Structure formats: C-alpha cells, structure tokens
Amino acid sequence: MASFTEKVGKSTLAHLDYVGALSIQTWATVRTLGAALPTGNRYRWKASIVQMLRVGVEAIPMVGLMAVCCGFILALQGASELRRVGAMSLTIDLVAIGFTRELGPLLTAVAVSGRSGSAFSAEIGTMMVTEEVNALRVMAFDPVEFVLAPKLVAALITVPCLTVLCNVCGIFAGGVFMFFSTHLGPGTYLHGVMTSIHLRDVISGVIKSVAFAIIIVMVGCLEGFRTHGGPEAVGRSATAGVVSSTFLVIVADAVFTAIFYFTGAH
C-alpha cells in the first residue's frame, strides 16, 4: 500500500514539476519576446524569419493537402447520411462550420506539432547534449531569448495563417465534391458558405490556433530543454515533444470549445 501511495505521490510531483517548468519557461519567453520582434534585436528577428519559413512556408503543401482530403472526407461522410433525410444542402454548412470552428485549427495544430514540435525538441535536445546551451549561457546569451523566442514569434504568426489556409482548402474541397455529386454551381456553393459562417466562427478558430501555437512551441521546447544524457535522449525528447503537444492541443481544444459554447459565441 505504501508503495502505491508513493507512486501516486511521485507521479503527482512529476506532473506538478512539469507544469511549473512550463509556466516558468512561458514567463521567461514572454519577457524576452520583444527581442525577437522587428523592433528588437535584429539577429533574433532574422532567426524568427528563418523559423517562419520552416514552420509556416514549408508546411503549406502538407497542410493544404491534408485540408483538401479532410474537406472531401467530411463532405462525403456528411452527404451519405444527410442524403437519407433529404437535407443534402446541409453538407455545405457542415463543411463550412466544421472547418472554420474546429477542423481548421485542429488539423493545422496536429500538422505543425508533428512537423515542427518534434523538430524543436530535437534541435534543443541536441544543443543540450552537445553543451551548446551551456556555451550560449557562458557567452552571456539567454538561451530562451536566443532559441525559444524566435520560434514562438514564428509560430504565433504562421499558425493562424496556416489555419486560414486550411479552412480555405477544406471548404474548397467540399465545393468540388458538391459540384461533382449534385452539380451545385460554385457561385451557389460560395453563397451557401458565406451565409452559414459568421465572422465570430472564424475568429474563434483563429483564437484557438494562437493557443495551439503557444502550446506546441512551449511543450516542444520544454521537452528539448529537459533532455539529459546521450544521443538516444534526443530521440526520446523528440517523441515526447510530439506526443505531449498533440495531447495538450486536443485537451485545450475541448476546453476552448466548451468556453465558446457556454459563453454563447456560437
């Protein structure tokens, strides 16, 4: 019995430690975020641009294709059920609202966490193992400002943009499906989309995507900074980075959706 309570206590402490480290890191990043903006240190801003290319621009094909496939899947599955109750036109609403509120931010977050979350963990993990982080500190650089802040700036800018792109691609795929299945003209489809979504749907999606961006960068980088040991530890932290950030993104999504639902934003 003692060993059981001991285990519970230990894992509780470990989780509290994780949450504490996450908050300390977030605060440290907020304090140094200014340096990574165009008005701050120009070397950090350059690093931010490089990160934007890696996190954002290089992810465009993948996010676009994923959105097209998911838009197609959603329209297909929705249409096959809705056809039976004779409400085929509701497919437009399903795709349009489904993407702007939910699928757009979530799909983008999953794609970015898979592509970049693991890359953040692996990059920082390698820097920890090869003592580059220590070298930064003894050269009077703040590792958080040097490594983390540009990544956060990049993610805060690119993830909402990718989300909007994801929405557009998903809705486009839904339109293609509607055209081929019911010969619905593009103009009519677009009109249907515009009447079904409101501005606040789009805004709630973008707010979510900002939160997801913060989660992905913070968790990915924290896993990197917690790397101890040899090269195999880098692999472990890369995996942990993706797993925890994807998990937390979905938990956060549930929380945000509940908040938006109960505050009547929908």
Next chain:
Amino acid sequence: MAIISIRDLVVEYGGRRVLDRLSLDIEPGETMVLLGGSGAGKSTLMRQIIGLERPTSGSVLVKGVDITRCSPAELKQIRRSMGVAFQDGALFNSLSVEDNVALPLREHTSLAPSIIDLDVWIKLAAVGLAEFGKLLPQELSGGMKKRAAVARALALDPEILVFDEPSSGLDPIVAAELDELILFLKHTFQQTVIVVTHELPSAFRIADRIAMLYKGSFLAVGTKEQIRASQNPHVRQFLDRVPDNTATTRMVEAYFEKYVQSPAPALRRWRRWELVEACFEKYVQSREVKR
C-alpha cells in the same frame, strides 16, 4: 588580489556531496590545472566557476563579484570577461566556424563588420584555423573543433580562459599541439588560464600550479614540483597510475571462483554453463603454467 577565489564551496546532488568545502585562490595571469580522476568533481567545480550551476553553500568570487549570489545582469558582465572552451567544442552546428567566432562580437560589441571580420581572422589565425573559417563545424576533425572552440572563447579577449578537458579524445600529437596552443595563448594574451584535465603529461606541461581533486576535496594544491614530490598516497596513486582495488585481477578471480564453485541453481540450468566451466578450467590451467 586573486582573480578567482573559491570559499567553502559545497555542492550536493540529491544529498550526495560532490564538492566538500573547497577553498582555492587563483592569481591573475597564472595557469591553474584542476587535476583529478573521473568522478573527482573537477567538472562540477568548473561549472561552478563559470556560473552554470549554483552551489549548496559557499561562494565563488570572480573579480571580486560573488557569482553565486549576484544579479543576472552582473553575471552577464562577469561572463564577458570569461572564455570557455568546452570538451567537445560545443560549436553551433548551423553556423560556420567564422560565424561561431563572430557571434559574441556581433552581439556584444558595436564594432563595425569589417573590424569584426579582421578580429575573427586574427583569432582563427592564433589557433591555426585561418583557412578553415568558411567550413561548418561538422566538417572539422576533433582537434580542429577544439581549436575552433578556443578561438570562439578568445573572441571577446577575456581575462579568464577556461578549458574543459582540452586533450580528451585526441591522439597524443594533436593533444600536445593543444598544450602548446594553450601555452602560446597564455604568453601572447597574458590571460588567467584554468584547465580541467586528467591527463598527467598535459597537466605538467602547461601548469603553473596544480590543484589535485579527490572525491570532492583538494588533496594537494601547489606547483608542479610540489605535486611531484607529494607523499600523499592518493596523489602518488594518481601519478604512478596504480589501479584501485575494485579492478585488480585478484578481485576478479575471487568473484569468478565464488560463482563457479557454488553456482546458484538457476545458473546450473543455464545451457551455457558448461562453456563457463570449461573457460574457468582453462583459466586455472593458464594460471598454474604462469606460476
């Protein structure tokens, strides 16, 4: 006045004492070698001196500032007067060798780019890497990486230069080159040099004074001659390369015999057990032949 003075430094990791009330003064311009075996605490002590970790108690004064208690801004200021060459170089892999050396100059000084280029060239030339500036760290050999790390440590013309295991993982010729480089830099730039090492030839080549660490405390601190003449059994053991008892052949034999003569039932059922026994018989025969 000492440039670095360590007072009653205690470091504990999870209740285990790694450094035990260390006190040491390092004078400006001298080369202090921290010598000790694996696990003696010399790397921990170095991390304390460069301010990477905070001690459990005690203080480390660098140029009169207690770096264990000072503000982050003061620590930054102190760190500008320190150059550290890490064990495996710790060069930034995404930057070329030149950019690695230029990084602290670009960000911590307001020098013009042309001056920075010149300064980088001088530092690279001082370590013999002037032609290799455009290469990436992964394109360099082990010895070159360490020299590039030295060039980066020199970038801001620090008053204190710290080397972590400069000759580990290098062949004797390259290791000797690195020793000569340290001596050359010391004569040219008149810096205080701290070297962490377990290599005896290297330590005795470059040191003005040697501090010998054993299980977290200083066994002896003194000049090369004083250390050589020391009668402390642990210092003698280290200098004369006498193995510890844990690894002597007699210990291994005793272990072996105990298991072969009275193996656990599970071991007897192990299908390779005959092999072990045959091996042991051969070993006993060979020992008798030797006698």
